[in-house]
Amino acid sequence: MNLENRPIVPLVLFLLGGALGLGLWQVSRFPGFAPYGDGAEPVAGRLSGQGDGAALSDRDPAGATMPDLSQAYLESLAEELSRPGAWENEALLTFSGPGQLAEFVSRAASFGLGATRPHSQANTIRVSFDSLAQLHDALVAKSGERPAVSANFSVGIPGLPALPEAGGTGEVPFGDDLLPSLGIDVDADRSGWGAGVLVAVIDSGVSPHPSFREGQVTRVDLTDGQGDFHGHGTAMASLVAGSQSGAEGVAPGADILDIRIAGSDGVSDSFLLAEGIHTAMERGAAVINISMGTPGDAAPVAAAVAEAVKRGITVVAAVGNDRAGIKIWPAAYPGVISVSGVDAKGNLASFSNSGYPTIAAPSVGIPSAYQEKGNALLATGNGTSQATALVSGAAAAFHARGIHAGTALVENARPGAAGKQEIGAGILFVPGASGSRRR
Secondary structure (H helix, E strand, O other), X not given: OOHHHOOOEEEEOOOOOOOOOOOOXXXXXXXXXOOOOOOOOEEOOOOOOOOOOOOOOOEOOOOOEOOOHHHXXXXXXXXXXXXXXXXXXXXXXEOOOHHHHHHHHHHHXXXXXXXXXXXXXXXXXXXXXXXXXXXXXXXXXXXXXXXXXXXXXXXXOOOOOOXXXXXXXXXXXXHHHHHHHOOOOXXXXXXXXXXXXXXXXXXXXXXXXXOOOOOOEEEEEOOOOOOOOOOHHXXXXXXXXXXXXXXXXXXXXXXXXXXXXXXXXXXXXXXXXXHHHHXXXXXXXXXEEEXXXXXXXXXXXXXXXXXXXXXXOEEEEEOOOOXXXXXXXXXXXXXXXXXXXXXXXXXXXXXXXXXXXXEEEEOOXXXXXXXXXXXXXXXXXXXXXXXXXXXXXXXXXXXXXXXXXXXXXXXXXXXXXXXXXXXXXXXXXXXXOOOOOOO
């Protein structure tokens, strides 16, 4: 059946802070995500092979005692790769050039390592190993410059805390008042808002949905087709640029670059997140929306974000839903527009992180498009994910007007009931097409 002719079934997801199942699109699995691949698990302890009797020479051929540099390097690897939230027995290796990368890949299998393709121009690969000694031996087998080594962290859709104990109090939903609360006249013609602007949505994939006009969404799948689409990415894209009643976005005229980095469980990793950011840059995105997060600072992601910011791309990311006073990554990186969530009364949402975000936006009772098992749906959900997508839509609208998005977002923010630590410059406000400053 042609999707445009299919009935749209309302799907109302009341997310009131309880533990959520996989059937709902705000999955409560952060930061302990389910494994991807063949059973790897995020760990915070020792890696396999650490201190397990691996043979590491500490003597030169003449028998003289030498400093135990191999042991020191092994210990430094163990410290880096055992960071909280990292996938067990995996590492990200970044080389100084393609030649060094190719040489390492050519011998990786002989040491029992698995290696993925490098992504983009970053010269970064993801390797897996059975023991840390295998990785160590492969890295030291040839003299010369070694690659930079980083943990590969779990990345996923921020869930909602099951037992709120601190943080904001906001629980009043926006519902049909969402767009008016942003200063948007719902009866005005906004078809040109965001026109000519490409917004990359790095998420779980955007499914076909009547909220998107024909040709509006360009799809890039970096997951190699890992199962059905999780509905989260579809929801985020609709909040950026949807046009259907009940799933209207801020900038319907913008185009969406759907970069899928998560499978049907909404789970990804630092490698794919970095690759997604590089893909967005290569495809010409002016705005990058990241309504996902990770507890770990991975060097390849930091480098990708820094490059995007250097190029003048507006990178927007969620602060997280852990009721914590800090931002998750990549929202915590310099230059990122970090977004917290508020309710309809202007209070910090009961689930939202804080930590001096750039700005806050609606995050409670937010209507959007959604999909489940191939069905086009309408949904209502909560989360800083939604707040982030709304800010990305506003950024696209400003870009289309020739206005610097980062500056306009801050200048036009309206006051809220919380302070700068909770909502930064204030709450998202988008003036009409005639100007860039809140009236």
